[in-house]
Amino acid sequence: MPHSFFGGVFPATRKESTRRKPLNPLSVSPEELVIPLLMCADGPSLPLVRPGDRVLRGQPVAQWEETGGAAAHSGISGRVTALEDRPHPWGGSSPAIIIRNDGQDTPWDGRPEPLTLREANLTSLMERVQGAGIVGMGGAAYPTWKKLDQAAGRVDTLIINAAECEPYVTADHRLLLERAKYIIQGGELLARCLGASHVVLVTEGDKLNAVESLERRLRRNKLVRLCTVRTRYPLGAEKQIVQTVTGREVPPGGSPLDVKCVVFNVATVYAIQDAFFRGHPLTHRAVTVTGGAVTRPRNLWVPIGTPWRVLLEACGGLREEAELMVTGGPMMGVALPSLDAPVLKSTNSLVCLTSPERKSEGAGSVCIRCGKCVDRCPMHLAPTFIRQALKANDLAALAKLHPEDCNACGCCSFICPAQIPLVETVTLAKNTLREGGAAQ
Template structure:
């Protein structure tokens, strides 16, 4: 039997896919939504509405005025209650549009069925994706219209659709592939045409054979295939996925288009199809609400701007002893200090865990486990030492900005050193330094 494709290094955490067999449920929107104007990589959108304005479902309420930005749309119809700062899942205040839901879901005129989306030109596909405010739904939230427009000297030959969902606990992408395979495949075909790629590869971990079979039923006549990869974390990281499927290595500091590849998440592919078929902007997404401290774990389709407290209450609430709420997965997600934060475009899940105690850090014993498991082939302990000493040039030279923050190093560290925390601190500082130099 042929060995399953994969990438070097990585780890094998417990999968804990508690909701893999639970179909997606539509969560009715709450009485009030809080829609941040920054839910993506890049600059925030500029507000187009003010307090007292009436808005329709799908209406553009925030306009992207920078290249790296994304439009923002109303996820309910109703009246604007405020345009004010709210707490972003990242922990800082951002400007948001607060809407009182009228419960009617009155659609805006732009949301209408289009005839034969597969006949659209590449430019028309990109235009509709941009107007829909679509971003990468795998976590990075990079504006999709930008990804669909690589430099002219970087031709794309392969589109990879990422269905790995390698984070423990999360299963929403799995359910999308089981329940909406045709929409995902058609959205992928639109993305392929938009960038002029010659083929599509759907990359899934081998713990999802049912999803692979579901997708294969809709590939007839398309230059596409489904490949099952070894289940290992972080198989779904872009550079790891490209290496596993194609054997190509994205150069240090480079991007997938440097090796002729574009990677999109399965949820993004579905969003592309919805935008091109019916003009539907990105106003909802699939998430998993799970963990040992959630009473009724579920997979949900949730409107953007829905408060975390409302989402959790729809799953029966928290069990006694819950104290750690993570948006995203347990490896790369962010712990939350408040249940008032909203679901945003980049929210892949909500994981509730038992009381977590930070274990005491011990001195590094130079065991090398962090190096052995790092998929980016970095030396995390050395990078952290430079960051702690504020030796920024050395930290960058040793690859701080190449870290994907997957957490493999910290997971495997017997001394419980908070390596990812320190590298995140260093990366943020290095990015600020670069912005100052380029200003």
């Protein structure tokens, strides 16, 4: 029986246009890949190739360094044409490896041998995951081998996060439906290497076809169980999913490890088992291209580094002007600075919203003191009071309101009838406190 978490909201899911669309490859392989050196929350990677080098599909093109980063591999065969700044989905531009496709799709033969469950231990798993360049694919982009290292021996419950509570996005739903067997194998592998005694696969009840198929598969499985939860945003946030599954509350400023849990996104689990059991590096991922402005919304299985422009063209382009294009979902995602920016390991979607779809930001609206933002904040914050303290530049009051605990879920902005951009305000408050008032 699932537990519950405080707050949260019920945005319209708007997943109808893609939930029945299978993960398809592009009918024409992209002409070029743009592989940014910055794809990991831990910092940039070190390039292993130079302009003029020939690369094959699956070949490493960048490596992690002691200071951070993660390995990156080419999802096509071709030639490196440049190492130059290109638009980055996180904003601005950043150095990227540009690979021109030769159309041959020649595989690299240096791929590591597949391993079996008998060979599974923390060392073999960490080595394989590090070599495959796997990072948190639900958006965090934290190096997965580091997360494994931190979690080993400290957890009793491993949670596979397939909640996908962001409106519009269905890439994880399709992965769960189409590759369930591998995701379950990945959960078993992780539990064995980390010493977890339970694996809980969490999804929302709106993914009915996936739920039915998983229930059949897991009927006799004693290690992995399915937890189906009523749709509520932000179920997929780490602290909320831990509380929902176990009833344990992650302390402020803490992590799920503090309550003996670790959470992996479902796409990350798929990538981990693919690297371990088949020796595949992380070169492709599932993405959803959708929104009212898109001609034919689809789910696609694409090489990482494919420019979003190519994916939008594969969906028939825009049928009307997009007021906002956002990667990662409309609640927590970021506005895409340019369609020339590429798909990253951690980006699951491009949502192109029409003007009526996008709630206007209502700058200057007046707070009517309804208290809804306080009632709905899953982190027990008081966004309206944070806004007041920020406006008054009262740093002492601000510190007592703990804006640093905000996970940027966006529930407060969503629920506010005055359409005040509260999530931006709380983020500004967080930065203001960190910089001793300078961000104001």
